[in-house]
Amino acid sequence: MTVHQNFIGGDWTGGQEAGDNINPSDTGDVVGRYARATRQQAEEAIAAARAAFPAWARSGIQQRHDILAKVAAEILARKEELGGLLAREEGKTLPEAIGEVARAGQIFDFFAGEVLRLAGEKIASTRPGVEVEVTREPVGVIGIITPWNFPIAIPAWKIAPALAYGNCVVFKPADLVPGSAWALADIIIRAGVPAGVFNLVMGRGSVVGEAMLNDDRIDAITFTGSVGTGKKVAAASVERMRKFQLEMGGKNPLVVLDDADLDIAVDCAVNGAFFSTGQRCTASSRLVVTEGIHDRFVAALTERLKGLVVDDARKSGTQIGPVVDQSQLDQDNSYIEIGKSEGANLVWGGERLNRETPGFFLQPALFTETSSQMRINREEIFGPVASVMRVKNYEEALEAANDTPFGLSSGICTTSLKHATHYRRNAEAGMVMVNLPTAGVDYHVPFGGRKGSSYGPREQGRYAAEFYTTVKTAYTLP
Ligand code: UN1
Numbered sequence: 001m002t003v004h005q006n007f008i009g010g011d012w013t014g015g016q017e018a019g020d021n022i023n024p025s026d027t028g029d030v031v032g033r034y035a036r037a038t039r040q041q042a043e044e045a046i047a048a049a050r051a052a053f054p055a056w057a058r059s060g061i062q063q064r065h066d067i068l069a070k071v072a073a074e075i076l077a078r079k080e081e082l083g084g085l086l087a088r089e090e091g092k093t094l095p096e097a098i099g100e101v102a103r104a105g106q107i108f109d110f111f112a113g114e115v116l117r118l119a120g121e122k123i124a125s126t127r128p129g130v131e132v133e134v135t136r137e138p139v140g141v142i143g144i145i146t147p148w149n150f151p152i153a154i155p156a157w158k159i160a161p162a163l164a165y166g167n168c169v170v171f172k173p174a175d176l177v178p179g180s181a182w183a184l185a186d187i188i189i190r191a192g193v194p195a196g197v198f199n200l201v202m203g204r205g206s207v208v209g210e211a212m213l214n215d216d217r218i219d220a221i222t223f224t225g226s227v228g229t230g231k232k233v234a235a236a237s238v239e240r241m242r243k244f245q246l247e248m249g250g251k252n253p254l255v256v257l258d259d260a261d262l263d264i265a266v267d268c269a270v271n272g273a274f275f276s277t278g279q280r281c282t283a284s285s286r287l288v289v290t291e292g293i294h295d296r297f298v299a300a301l302t303e304r305l306k307g308l309v310v311d312d313a314r315k316s317g318t319q320i321g322p323v324v325d326q327s328q329l330d331q332d333n334s335y336i337e338i339g340k341s342e343g344a345n346l347v348w349g350g351e352r353l354n355r356e357t358p359g360f361f362l363q364p365a366l367f368t369e370t371s372s373q374m375r376i377n378r379e380e381i382f383g384p385v386a387s388v389m390r391v392k393n394y395e396e397a398l399e400a401a402n403d404t405p406f407g408l409s410s411g412i413c414t415t416s417l418k419h420a421t422h423y424r425r426n427a428e429a430g431m432v433m434v435n436l437p438t439a440g441v442d443y444h445v446p447f448g449g450r451k452g453s454s455y456g457p458r459e460q461g462r463y464a465a466e467f468y469t470t471v472k473t474a475y476t477l478p
Contacts (some may be wrong), residue, residue, distance in 0.1 A: 004034045004182045006202055008041060009048030010195025015041065015203065021179050024091040024322040025312040026357035031089045034178040036203035042170070042211035045199035049141040049168035050217045052196025057138045057166045059194075061115050068112035068164060070191040075105035075156075075184070082152065082183055087313040089179040090151050091321040091360070092276045094314050104156035104184065107443050107460075111160040114462070118165070131476045136469035138166035139243060140219030143212040145172050145205075145233070147225045148324060149279045149382075151180035157443070158222050159188065161464035163198065170199045170218065172209055174225075176325060178202045205229065216240055222459075222467065223247070224281075227380075227452060234455065245456035245467045247281065247448065249380040250408035252438040253401035254284035255423065257394060258292035260413035264435050265293075266300045268413055272437035273386035274308065274364045277321055279328070281453070282409045282431075282439035286377055287388045288400045294390050298368055302348050305364050311355050323360040323383055332383030336365055339376040344387060345369045372403045380406070394419050402428045408449030409438040430454060 005012040015035030023029035037045075075082065083098030092100070120135035142162045146154045155173060162169050173181030185200040201208050209229075212218055213236035220243035223233045230246040237244035254272055256265045272284035289297050313321035323329045329352075336350040350365035367387035370377055376387050391397045401410055401423075410429035414420050420434045430449035431441065441447055446458035457466035 001030070001033045004032055004178070006035050006037050006041060006045075007185055007189055007198070007200040008045045009199065013041065019175065021089050021177065022325070023088050023359075024324050025088070025314065025359040027359060028357070029088070031085070031179050034182060034202050036175070037201040037208050039207055039211045042201050042203075042208045043215065045170045045201045046141060046212070046215050046217045048196035049170050049199055052194060053138075053140055053168045056168055056194060056197045059166065061118060064164060064166065065112050065115040067191045067193055068108050068115065068160060071187050072105045072108035072112055074187045074191070075101060075108060079105065082180065084314060085183060086151055086180045087321070089177045090148065091313045091324055092279075093318050093321050094316070096276055097313070100150060100153045103443050104152040107153070107156045108160045110444050110461075111164040114161070115164045125475065129477060131478060133474045133476070135472050135474070136165070136465060137472055139468060139470050140167060141170060141217060142167045142468065143170050143172070143218040143221040145209055145212065145221065145223045145225065146174055146181070148174035148176040149276070149281075151177040152184055154224050155181050155184055157447075157460050157464075159184075159198070161468045163193070165465060165468040167468060168197050170201060170212060172201050172203070172212060175202070175204050213237070218242065220244065220467065230455070243456075243467065245459070247454050247459065248452065249406055250281040250283065250449065250453055251286060251378065251380055251404045251406045252282060252284050252409045252411070252429070253286045253288050253404070254411040254413065254438055255397045255401050256287065256289045256293060256297055257397065257412070257414040257416065257419060258290045259415045260293060261415060261435070262293065262296060262300060265297060265413040266304055268411060268435070268437045269301055269386070270304050270308070272411065272439050274305070274320060274384045275439070277323055277362075278364070278384035278386070279324060279382055280439045281380075282441065284411060284438040285381060285386050286401075286404075287386055288391055288397045289388055290391055290393060290397055294388070298347065298388055302366060305348050305366060308364060310353055310361050310363060312357060312359065320364060320384060323362050325360060328383065329360045329362060332362055332381060332385060335376055335379075335381045335383070335385060339367050339370070339374070339385075339387065342374045342376065343369075344374060344376060350385070372400055378404065398423065398426055402426075405452040406449065407451035408453035409433060411436065411438040430458070
């Protein structure tokens, strides 16, 4: 089997070792073999990015626009094929995977446009005759470290703005799902980025990630992944006084009030908690339900869960694909046991399922009679497991929704303008959803959270410029 190589300083180069990319719907199916970079190769990539930076920072906006637009066009033209690869390596359903690929293409398209809209400000000085000009400049070499759950969209929403604003990139995708990342890298490279501007270093966090964290030649690191690794990125970055941006966990609430439209509330819960196998940092893992609608909501949701088709990600009709791998499945199972031992009531699911092929299939699980103090309501599980909390009224619902160390996305289902408005203003989260699932966001508006979920400037949309550029204030006496 051919080994998909790393791309360093303008050349495809093999790693010391390579790993198999396994299909979680069928563990006998090897998606491909992918090189794992050594520490030295990671350092070569950083050096190449450094060397390429001065020229790229001064490159014309037309060149950068054209490269990004070309990447966007190829991703969109190949979305079915790339979606198939993504579903095969990560396990989200084919429609979800194709949607994710399209999102990646749209992100490149958005930032291709942003290149042409780069602007500064001219401001009057307090000193007569002096001119003040505020402009944005690229930051330098950006280290990009991405998770396995969005194998192409998250790389796209970090790489596209990095390149758009004139930075060089060292990109380390998740070791578990290098396939979509490699395909994206191949598209970017063929679109004509100059040597050294974009580097792909696949491999382990303990080797490649560590090398990136500990290298002074990286000016900024953007990371999406676990809280534990996020803290390491933060510590290493503070030590070097480098810019960093973290997107970590979530324990997102979906509040359902007595006056909610029951069908909308159940749709939001099924989509938000269980689609993409619950493996989204925006997943609604806590369903906070007022007592007047509680029993009807639980009954309707349980009925929907019974009918969900859990099967091979690429099979037509599948609604929930497999869990990504054995270790994530172990984590999901251990939290299901923790929930039971904490006294929560498992009303549905949590069983390992057998399908035609050996895969990590798990029946979506729903707990009821849970409370804010239970570990299943405080810690991110990252699987198809959700819990219902029964509350008396809106005030208790808001309090429970905010009672979490995280603050990424927060949802409410209600027909009351008063409660929707109050919730929008008082939810302690970076994103609020009214009568919509907590997960599944637009690509052209800011994305990010508060509290333990995020650190640093927002991602996506025009707000991405805050991280990927640095501001210069120039005073001139003409
Ligand atoms: C979405 O819900 O559409 O890792 C995006 C994650 C997030 C992305 C979620 N950074 O799940």
